Amino acid sequence: MTSDVTIVGAGISGLACARALHDAGRTVRVLDRGRRPGGRLSSRTLDGRPVDLGASYFVVGDDDRFGAVVADWERRGLARPWTDTFQVIQDGGRPTPKTGPLRWAAPKGLRSLALDLADGLDVTSEHTVASVAPYRVDDAPAGEVVLALPAPQAARLHDPVPGAVQDWEPVIAVVLRWEARRWPADLHGAFVNGDPDVAFLADDGDRRGDGVPVLVAHTTGDRARRHLEDPDAAIAPVLAATRRLLGIDADPVATYAHRWTFARPAETTGEPFFRSPGLSACGDAWGQSSSVRTAWASGDALGRALAAG
Structure with a gap:
């Protein structure tokens, strides 16, 4: 069965969006090419302890x-x-x-916070998406599609990139x-x-x-x-x-x-997110300044907007 929303990118913005949709009763799946959720909230275990490599x-x-x-x-x-x-x-x-x-x-x-947001969500890691279009991912029905990843990466999936190019x-x-x-x-x-x-x-x-x-x-x-x-x-x-x-x-x-x-x-767009029928975008390039808080707020706001219909 096709989910109401498919999100490409399991960083904090994509997970915040998914969490808002899930909490509103919508079905949502998250696809990410990484081994684990987190994106730039990245921690790597070195010498037996996690070290923050991203934010x-x-x-x-x-x-x-x-x-x-x-x-x-x-x-x-x-x-x-x-x-x-x-x-x-x-x-x-x-x-x-x-x-x-x-x-x-x-x-x-910081990755532990992303994993906490992902708990209970339908998240598929090590999944490389080749293309997106309104309501479609890799030519398959996908419900509303959200790109929650940097614009240069989004450009590989859809041209033109939804929203402003940064x-x-x-x-x-x-x-x-x-x-x-x-x-x-x-x-x-x-x-x-x-x-x-x-x-x-x-x-x-x-x-x-x-x-x-x-x-x-x-x-x-x-x-x-x-x-x-x-x-x-x-x-x-x-x-x-x-x-x-x-x-x-x-x-x-x-x-x-x-x-x-x-x-x-x-630079950032000044807008909280980008939304168009079937294909939207969120992340830390939206809002007033790039930050973890901006990324979370962008995804959360977009998720609530999509849940409201």
């Missing part, structure tokens, strides 16, 4: 609907308040603290593990401005709450573009930059690199 944190802000979801995650131990203070490293200078919104993290990795920035996430912490305990995370190699640093043990001496560095877009075919080649320059920026005097004992060809949109 670094999330912010609740004034979104009451998302706030209720996060409150439930916190109650069940899936999410934890992390910090409201990051460091800013400007043009290679000394880190200086900057207070901002409260950032949240997940003790078991340029996307690549990132390579580099995991660096030491035997002991060699940076200040109050680092938490750092925005890096003016460096050609590193744009952001996160103390993964600090955000996870287990204190393991692991840093995750996100490259600049320029550095990522040089190494999309060989992400491991980004490790050496990123390590050198990280040691220089934080004054670390030793090499790590383990490293790992993960490529995100489409990590974040260069």
Whole structure:
């Protein structure tokens, strides 16, 4: 039997959309080419513990609907308040603290939040979709179709891409593990401005709450573009930059690199989602700014709109 809605993409936006439809009594299936749900809420188990490779944190802000979801995650131990203070490293200078919104993290990795959203839903992983059209996926009836994936990936499935076309920035996430912490305990995370190699640093043990001496560095877009075919080649320059920026005097004992060809949109549409008969779209390229909260809100809003008919 054909579902009311078929969603392509099991990141947080697609899962939020599916959850809203499911809760409204609609039948929905989610198709994703990845091994597990999560998309850019990606965590990988390295040395026996999850390390966040995609999104670094999330912010609740004034979104009451998302706030209720996060409150439930916190109650069940899936999410934890992390910090409201990051460091800013400007043009290679000394880190200086900057207070901002409260950032949240997940003790078991951010993917665990996606898996929680997926619980009880009809999600098929390792399923590669070749084409979509209004009410059809791979030339088969599919009900309403939702594309919940970056526009460059959506363009491979349908031309033109539903909604606005966005340029996307690549990132390579580099995991660096030491035997002991060699940076200040109050680092938490750092925005890096003016460096050609590193744009952001996160103390993964600090955000996870287990204190393991692991840093995750996100490259600049320029550095990522040089190494999309060989992400491991980004490790050496990123390590050198990280040691220089934080004054670390030793090499790590383990490293790992993960490529995100489409990590974040260069700009957003300002609209909550795109909807047209039979073929709609949602994700973090919609809304006012790209973020985990934006992705969830986009999918949730589209799901409620589709459920309302």
